[in-house]
Amino acid sequence: MTHFLFDGFDTAPVTILLAHGAGASMDSPSMAATAKALATAGFQVARFEFHYMAARRYGHRKPPPRAETVNPEYVKAIADLRARGVTGKLIIGGKSMGGRVASMIADEMFAKGEISGLVCLGYPFHPPGKPDQLRTKHLIGLKTPTLIFQGTRDEFGTRDEVAGYGLSDAIELVWLEDGDHDLKPRKGISGFSTADHLKTVSETAKAWAGRTAA
Numbered sequence: 001m002t003h004f005l006f007d008g009f010d011t012a013p014v015t016i017l018l019a020h021g022a023g024a025s026m027d028s029p030s031m032a033a034t035a036k037a038l039a040t041a042g043f044q045v046a047r048f049e050f051h052y053m054a055a056r057r058y059g060h061r062k063p064p065p066r067a068e069t070v071n072p073e074y075v076k077a078i079a080d081l082r083a084r085g086v087t088g089k090l091i092i093g094g095k096s097m098g099g100r101v102a103s104m105i106a107d108e109m110f111a112k113g114e115i116s117g118l119v120c121l122g123y124p125f126h127p128p129g130k131p132d133q134l135r136t137k138h139l140i141g142l143k144t145p146t147l148i149f150q151g152t153r154d155e156f157g158t159r160d161e162v163a164g165y166g167l168s169d170a171i172e173l174v175w176l177e178d179g180d181h182d183l184k185p186r187k188g189i190s191g192f193s194t195a196d197h198l199k200t201v202s203e204t205a206k207a208w209a210g211r212t213a214a
Contacts (some may be wrong), residue, residue: 002080003054005047008039014089014209015044016119017081019074019098022064026042026055031095033198034121041202043209046075046086050101067100067135074101080116091209093119096156096181097199100124100135101146106144117145119205122181124156125165134165142168145212149201151179174204 005026014079016038020026028049035045051063052072080091092102092115099120109115146168152159152175159175162185167173176197178190183201185192 002048002077002081002195004077004081005035006044007047008042009037009085010044010045012042012044012088014042014091014116015046015081015086016091017046017048017206018054018095018101018119018121019077019101020047020049021094021096021122024095025049025056028130033061033194033199034095037198037202041206043202043205046081046147050098067097067102067106071105074105075109075124078109089116089209091115091117091119093121095121096124103142103146104138106146107138107142110144115144117147117209118129120146120148121201122150122154122183123148123157123162125162128155130206131161135166136165136167137209139165139167139171142170144170145208146171147174147205148172149183149204149210151161151176151178151181151183151197153178156181172201176200183188 003131007084033049038045050073055062056195074188094102103120107109107120114209125136130171146170150157177192178185179197183197184194
């Protein structure tokens with residue numbers, strides 16, 4: 001059974017299931033702060049870890065696997081979440097690699113009526129410094145309502161780069177000024193703080209879910 005961390009109330013009408021990025025756990029400061037912000041906006045948030053990350057807690061230092069190899073783990077997490085009695089609308093997503101994995105199973109789950117949408121936090125459009133190694137093929141024809149939050153300084157995909165990708169009309173992109181891959185702006189540069197950006201994430205997600213997961 002998948003182990004989850006929960007934020008928010010179990011009576012919330014919409015639950016967001018989040019997976020972590022390649023190098024940080026589900027309880028990293030960034031993931032925890034994001035979950036808290038979304039819970040404050042009225043969502044129930046469930047976080048989980050892929051097996052390789054969970055194994056690190058027991059001293060087994062495993063490198064991140066290829067993202068597509070953990071797709072079944074995300075599908076199982078959805079089933080395990082429902083088995084725990086979580087009902088209502090479900091949105092899947094995650095930070096970086098976690099969001100990418102969610103995006104690869106989204107259309108299958110959406111077609112089955114298992115999920116209502118997809119939220120990605122800092123999508124890894126390409127590896128840093130390798131803009132030709134795109135991870136966007138499946139995003140061109142994506143049918144699942146999708147919300148992607150991206151920092152304008154994200155080295156995994158800048159505003160100018162992403163503008164040329166021809167992404168599906170089902171995808172809404174929200175750019176966070178001066179945000180890095182963790183959506184964090186530099187202090188005193190943009191006039192925004194990490195808290196400001198997390199407020200934008202939570203409020204935008206709430207409004208978007210009201211339209212797509214109603």
